[in-house]
Amino acid sequence: MLNIIKNKFDQYFLKDKNLAKKIVKNLSFQNYDTIVEIGPGLGILTKYLLNNYNNNVFLIEIDKKLISFLRKNFSISKNRIIHKDFLKWNPEEIQLHNFAIIGNFPYNISSKILFHILKYNQYIQECIGMFQKEVVKRIISDKGNKNYGILSVLIQTFYDVKYLFTVNKKVFSPMPNVKSAVFSLKKKKDILYCNKNLLFQCVKIAFNQRRKKLKNSLQLFHHLPNFYKIPFLNKRAEELSVKEFLQLTKEIEIRK
Ligand code: SAH
Numbered sequence: 001m002l003n004i005i006k007n008k009f010d011q012y013f014l015k016d017k018n019l020a021k022k023i024v025k026n027l028s029f030q031n032y033d034t035i036v037e038i039g040p041g042l043g044i045l046t047k048y049l050l051n052n053y054n055n056n057v058f059l060i061e062i063d064k065k066l067i068s069f070l071r072k073n074f075s076i077s078k079n080r081i082i083h084k085d086f087l088k089w090n091p092e093e094i095q096l097h098n099f100a101i102i103g104n105f106p107y108n109i110s111s112k113i114l115f116h117i118l119k120y121n122q123y124i125q126e127c128i129g130m131f132q133k134e135v136v137k138r139i140i141s142d143k144g145n146k147n148y149g150i151l152s153v154l155i156q157t158f159y160d161v162k163y164l165f166t167v168n169k170k171v172f173s174p175m176p177n178v179k180s181a182v183f184s185l186k187k188k189k190d191i192l193y194c195n196k197n198l199l200f201q202c203v204k205i206a207f208n209q210r211r212k213k214l215k216n217s218l219q220l221f222h223h224l225p226n227f228y229k230i231p232f233l234n235k236r237a238e239e240l241s242v243k244e245f246l247q248l249t250k251e252i253e254i255r256k
Contacts, residue, residue, distance in 0.1 A: 007174075009063050010106035014044045016171040023128060023182055024048040026164060027100055031187070032125040034096060036060060038086045038103035038113070043070055045104060050076060058094070060086050087116050091123050100126040107176070110135045114151055117185075121158045127185040128164075136163060136181040143241045150207045154200065156242045159185035194249040198256075202249050206237035214240070214248070224255040 014020055024045055027035065033056050040046045040059045049057050054075075060082045061067050067083045074081075082089070087109065091099065101124055105113055110131050117124055131139075134147075140161045141147040155161060167180040202218070209217040215233035230251040232244055240248065 009039075010108040011041060011063070012104075012107075012172040012174060012176045013041050014104055014171060015173050017044065019167065019171055020044045021048050022165075023104070023130065024052075024102065026128045026182070026184055027102060028126060028186070030125075032098050032100050034058070034099040036091075036096070036099055036101050038101060038129075039106055040070060041066060041104070043074055045102060046070070046074060049102070050074060058082060058096070058099075060084050060089055062086070087112050089116075091120055097123050098125060099123060100128070102128045104130040107132045107135070107178070107180075111151065114139070114155060118154055118158065121187075125187045127159075128182070129185075130167060130180050130182045132176075133166060133179040133181040136183045139183060139185075143239055148238055149210070150203050153203045153207075153242050153245050155185065157199065157246060158188060158191060160188055161185055192243065192246040192250075194246050195253050198253055199246065199249045202252060203237075203245055206240070206245075210237045212236065218252075221252055221255075224252065226255065230255075 035049060035053060035056060036058045037046055037049060038060050040061050046057070046059060057076060058080050059070060059076070061070065062083075062085050064083060067081060070076075070081050071078060082094075091097070101117065117127060138147045138149060138151050139155050140163050141149075141152045162184045164182040164184055167182060169175050169177075169179060172180075205220065206214055206217050213234055213236055215228070217237065218233070221227055230248065232240055232248050235244075
């Protein structure tokens with residue numbers, strides 16, 4: 001219990017400077033010039049970001065104590081060190097319309113962070129991040145894989161995903177219980193257009209009953225004209241590729 005209270009912001013600080021450098025080096029700087037770091041903590045990644053891209057870095061940190069530490073120890077203008085819960089942050093607040101995200105993220109809110117990235121995907125060109133290895137596996141999985149699910153489909157709709165490398169527990173203080181992994185998301189050039197809200201709805205409904213055939217799990221849409229002519233209805237969510245999910249959504253969209 002004590003541990004939970006002590007670590008309410010899920011703080012596992014990276015100790016290995018070379019690893020921090022290696023993570024930052026993965027930023028491509030293609031199509032954006034601003035970087036937002038989520039959960040900078042004591043600033044091990046921040047240091048390398050500022051060395052190279054000082055004028056274009058924003059930090060978002062939830063812990064007040066760390067905010068004071070960062071303001072004291074890093075030469076970056078005060079209004080670029082933002083004391084905020086990332087999940088409540090809207091990039092429009094600071095007129096950011098084109099940027100990349102980097103972070104050794106708090107793992108306890110991994111899915112929420114990914115959904116928040118998806119919410120503002122039109123502005124986010126790239127993301128280099130670290131999560132618990134299991135979560136990274138979910139993001140990069142393809143159809144047929146047991147880790148393939150809602151997040152795989154939604155993230156891969158908008159981003160090309162890559163597993164970069166695995167990170168040992170020992171490079172953190174305190175040491176977490178799980179292995180970590182670094183991944184990258186790069187905005188796709190051609191996204192098959194379909195209604196975003198409807199896509200989210202279809203994917204969530206389909207995977208909530210992942211073993212059922214789509215014609216059964218998508219009951220909500222049975223009343224639509226020619227529903228049974230929609231392709232893929234005899235498949236299960238876990239058998240449908242990302243592209244097929246987009247096609248499915250379009251088929252539902254045109255019938256609405
Ligand atoms: N990047 C640092 C710290 C990683 S630990 C390093 O690599 O050492 C995760 C960090 O995320 C902590 O600093 C924690 O305070 C911060 N954090 C946790 N929840 C957050 C949230 N909702 N919004 C912003 N920062 C958060």
